[in-house]
Amino acid sequence: MSQVEPVIAIENINHYYGKGNLRKQVLFDINLNIDAGEIVIMTGPSGSGKTTLLSLIGCLRSVQEGSMRLLGQELNGASEQKLIQMRRQIGYIFQAHNLLGFLTARQNVQMSIELKDGVSKKEAEAKSAAMLEAVGLKERINYYPDNLSGGQKQRIAIARALVNHPKLVLADEPTAALDKKSGRDVVEIMQRLAKEQGSTILLVTHDNRILDIADRIVDMEDGYLTRNAELTSTSS
Numbered sequence: 001m002s003q004v005e006p007v008i009a010i011e012n013i014n015h016y017y018g019k020g021n022l023r024k025q026v027l028f029d030i031n032l033n034i035d036a037g038e039i040v041i042m043t044g045p046s047g048s049g050k051t052t053l054l055s056l057i058g059c060l061r062s063v064q065e066g067s068m069r070l071l072g073q074e075l076n077g078a079s080e081q082k083l084i085q086m087r088r089q090i091g092y093i094f095q096a097h098n099l100l101g102f103l104t105a106r107q108n109v110q111m112s113i114e115l116k117d118g119v120s121k122k123e124a125e126a127k128s129a130a131m132l133e134a135v136g137l138k139e140r141i142n143y144y145p146d147n148l149s150g151g152q153k154q155r156i157a158i159a160r161a162l163v164n165h166p167k168l169v170l171a172d173e174p175t176a177a178l179d180k181k182s183g184r185d186v187v188e189i190m191q192r193l194a195k196e197q198g199s200t201i202l203l204v205t206h207d208n209r210i211l212d213i214a215d216r217i218v219d220m221e222d223g224y225l226t227r228n229a230e231l232t233s234t235s236s
């Protein structure tokens with residue numbers, strides 16, 4: 001039998017912004033494979049290309065040069081419709097968590113389930129409540145985001161991203177707005193749920209305090225991948 005295909009397989013990716021004289025290359029010959037269930041942290045200075053790479057992997061931007069296979073599907077040349085379909089298989093957690101203020105915690109989570117076909121409202125309600133319980137917000141299910149702390153809001157965003165059991169979770173600076181303890185709590189919840197669900201996580205961060213949750217750390221610098229190192233586990 002052939003080897004299991006990585007969740008993300010990136011080969012010789014280049015990316016450019018702008019046109020004509022203003023055209024500027026921001027990603028240079030990126031090669032990276034990420035396997036199922038891996039937690040990978042991407043670090044690097046501001047402007048090094050992390051968000052650009054994350055948005056290509058997240059099907060939020062079209063691949064220009066090179067090959068990017070996501071869950072076995074080639075994204076180079078993929079139609080907009082195909083990209084939309086791929087996005088449904090990804091959980092997104094961003095710094096500005098994008099919760100809807102006029103919906104409660106549960107309704108925010110439920111929304112991402114109701115986008116799927118074949119799930120009854122009752123089922124969606126129960127799933128959302130269970131997911132909020134899993135991130136430690138059992139007592140806050142009916143709260144509106146404005147009445148919750150930054151860490152609690154980010155936990156809703158995690159519940160929303162993971163409720164459909166996506167194979168891939170992309171997180172861009174998920175702890176940036178949080179104090180040390182809340183930041184730590186948030187990534188530990190992500191780590192636990194992803195391991196339980198067998199999800200792959202790719203997380204961009206400047207936060208050195210959370211690097212130890214990763215199986216592997218990759219560094220970007222000036223558009224190049226400069227380090228791709230596995231962490232040796234200290235646990236038995």
Ligand SMILES: Nc1ncnc2c1ncn2[C@@H]1O[C@H](COP(=O)(O)OP(=O)(O)OP(=O)(O)O)[C@@H](O)[C@H]1O
Pocket residue numbers: 017018026044045046047048049050051052053
């Ligand atoms: N929409 C855009 N149009 C033109 N240039 C862009 C655009 N988005 C990003 N850039 C440029 O591309 C380069 C990479 O930016 P990118 O946002 O990917 O870096 P980053 O590593 O995520 O930075 P940060 O840590 O500050 O978010 C930078 O030089 C940036 O100025």
